[in-house]
Amino acid sequence: MKKIIVVFNGINAPWHILRFATNIAKTSDAVVHGIFLMDREIKDPYPNDLALTETDVTRGTVIEEDAILESHNISMFENTCKISGVDCQVEKNVLLEELIEQSRQADLIIADTTPDFQEYSLNDILKDSHCPVCLVSINTPVVExxxxxxxxxxxxxxxxxxxxxxxxxxxxxxxxxxxxxxxxxxxxxxxxxxxxxxxxxxxxxxxxxxxxxxxxxxxxxxxxxxxxxxxxxxxxxxxxxxxxxxxxxxxxxxxxxxxxxxxx
The missing domain is CATH 3.40.50.620 (HUPs)
Structure with a gap:
């Protein structure tokens, strides 16, 4: 096994799937490729309630906050791989179509069994992936x-x-x-x-x-x-x-x- 893709929603990172991936990568000398999907289109949050708030909540501030959180998650991803002694790569703002295309060169895709995807679903990955897919439950820290x-x-x-x-x-x-x-x-x-x-x-x-x-x-x-x-x-x-x-x-x-x- 040479390449493992780990799929995240950029702002919500289920870290148990990364631990699962790094454990596999260490025994197979594989590279862990983190894919942070471009999963949602940001719209004006709660437009009917904005007049009732004293805080300026705009599309711009939501995007900025999500970008900060995604950047933090990417740093966590890189640090976890480094501590585990696993080589890694990271891509953000990846479209589903690009993920499917990249699966042609991958040995395995790992994702959460209950991902917080907004625009996509697990079935979109399952039906079109060109490599095997492993959906990891938080109840499976190790496979026994x-x-x-x-x-x-x-x-x-x-x-x-x-x-x-x-x-x-x-x-x-x-x-x-x-x-x-x-x-x-x-x-x-x-x-x-x-x-x-x-x-x-x-x-x-x-x-x-x-x-x-x-x-x-x-x-x-x-x-x-x-x-x-x-x-x-x-x-x-x-x-x-x-x-x-x-x-x-x-x-x-x-x-x-x-x-x-x-x-x-």
Whole structure:
């Protein structure tokens, strides 16, 4: 791994994602590239209330205050990387389209599971990124358990293989292969029976039956701390995008786990 992009809203920096990134960078000799998105268009704050205040609150003062806060966050970013012994780069006022383009040269994007984006959403990054995306929960200061969400599709296999390529040093961690309403074809699945046990030595198999989304949320919420879920991301067709959009949103909105996802 050579380049890790960490995505911030300029004025709100969730520092747990930077700690997560620097820990990975130290073991892989990667550069941490901080992207401070240009996320919002500043408008006149509370225009109907300005006449009632004694303080001059203008568009200009809001922009100036945000610029000061962003500058402070960038300094914090650089100092944290320096203390961690990690090389870093910083860009500010980056548009989403520019982030997506830069993902072509990155190995991984890291963002918060609950970012304070105003103009963009996580789905904008998930569906268009050219590299894997890791959405990190504040409940995952370190990864101690891996959960592979598997449905037999090419996208779920690809996500697991890509995860293994990037995080070879996590192969020793306890891992769970979770299937929901598995079909009979899984009994002769070469990937399940041979590839996975070969690469992950502490692998358990769990099968759930019933409503897919309900069973998944209940299972993840039993023990959500320090858990990283690996799942295939948005495919190239509308049905695949709708399915993965729905499932990933449920994981992010109704559980406290972190999520690794990618697509070809």
């Amino acid at each position: 358990k891996i959960l592979f969400l598997y449905n037999g599709s090419a996208s779920s296999k690809f996500a697991i293989e890509k995860f293994n390529d990037l995080f070879t040093n996590w192969a020793h961690l306890p891992a769970t292969l979770l299937t929901i309403n598995p079909s009979e074809k899984f009994e002769n699945d070469e990937f399940l029976n041979n590839w996975l046990p070969k690469h992950f030595k502490q692998l358990d198999n769990v099968q759930l039956h019933g409503n897919e989304k309900k069973e998944l949320v209940n299972f993840l919420n039993k023990d959500a701390n320090n858990v990283l879920v690996v799942m295939g991301a948005f495919g190239r067709n509308i049905i695949s995008r709708f399915f993965h959009h729905s499932l990933s949103n449920i994981i992010l909105n109704e559980t406290k786990v972190s999520l690794f996802t990618t697509h070809k």
